[in-house]
Amino acid sequence: NAGVTQTPKFQVLKTGQSMTLQCAQDMNHNSMYWYRQDPGMGLRLIYYSASEGTTDKGEVPNGYNVSRLNKREFSLRLESAAPSQTSVYFCASSVWTGISNQPQHFGDGTRLSIL
Amino acid sequence: SQKIEQNSEALNIQEGKTATLTCNYTNYSPAYLQWYRQDPGRGPVFLLLIRENEKEKRKERLKVTFDTTLKQSLFHITASQPADSATYLCALADLLNSGYSTLTFGKGTMLLVSP
Numbered sequence: 221n222a223g224v225t226q227t228p229k230f231q232v233l234k235t236g237q238s239m240t241l242q243c244a245q246d247m248n249h250n251s252m253y254w255y256r257q258d259p260g261m262g263l264r265l266i267y268y269s270a271s272e273g274t275t276d277k278g279e280v281p282n283g284y285n286v287s288r289l290n291k292r293e294f295s296l297r298l299e300s301a302a303p304s305q306t307s308v309y310f311c312a313s314s315v316w317t318g319i320s321n322q323p324q325h326f327g328d329g330t331r332l333s334i335l
Numbered sequence: 336s337q338k339i340e341q342n343s344e345a346l347n348i349q350e351g352k353t354a355t356l357t358c359n360y361t362n363y364s365p366a367y368l369q370w371y372r373q374d375p376g377r378g379p380v381f382l383l384l385i386r387e388n389e390k391e392k393r394k395e396r397l398k399v400t401f402d403t404t405l406k407q408s409l410f411h412i413t414a415s416q417p418a419d420s421a422t423y424l425c426a427l428a429d430l431l432n433s434g435y436s437t438l439t440f441g442k443g444t445m446l447l448v449s450p
Contacts, residue, residue, distance in 0.1 A: 262442035270435050317435045326378030
């Protein structure tokens with residue numbers, strides 16, 4: 221069972237370059253999420269998609285855009301990368317993001333360095 | 336402002352002992368609380384969920400308590416093993432006006448179990 225798959229696993233960018241992080245889940249989940257994890261900061265929500273066709277901002281959306289391509293796929297785009305966006309990015313999914321309290325399933329992350 | 340606190344110092348215990356991790360929160364009225372495990376270089380993995388009207392939840396060697404008066408959750412691992420060494424994250428649900436619910440994560444506590 222693949223679960224949540226993120227590509228690429230590692231990436232180095234130069235300041236100002238653009239990049240799209242890909243995420244796909246095979247669990248037929250409705251909701252998907254993008255987080256970033258920085259030392260001493262914990263996981264912070266960037267954007268989420270409650271269902272196909274909807275996206276909403278999380279705690280730290282500035283500098284990012286997202287696309288819910290279909291039910292399986294949710295991508296995160298950095299239009300003009302900045303060193304402050306150096307981080308580990310995690311994609312997650314859940315059955316639903318309502319109050320039914322569903323756990324989230326995470327991918328293994330993309331380690332992004334911006335020089 | 337809303338805040339989740341987990342002990343930032345690593346917890347070192349001997350194999351066979353009970354590990355107890357703490358999650359304190361302020362300015363929240365969470366409907367439920369989740370605990371996750373994260374190994375180095377991997378994404379978080381869901382362990383347990385406890386609802387606001389539940390005092391205690393168990394799963395094999397794991398036990399979680401939830402005291403909404405103290406605004407605290409305790410996570411216990413009994414008969415700990417070196418394989419339990421990892422970082423443990425607590426996460427609280429934010430119920431949004433939209434009816435959706437997203438998670439806010441604590442920074443995590445590292446547990447080290449020595450043989």
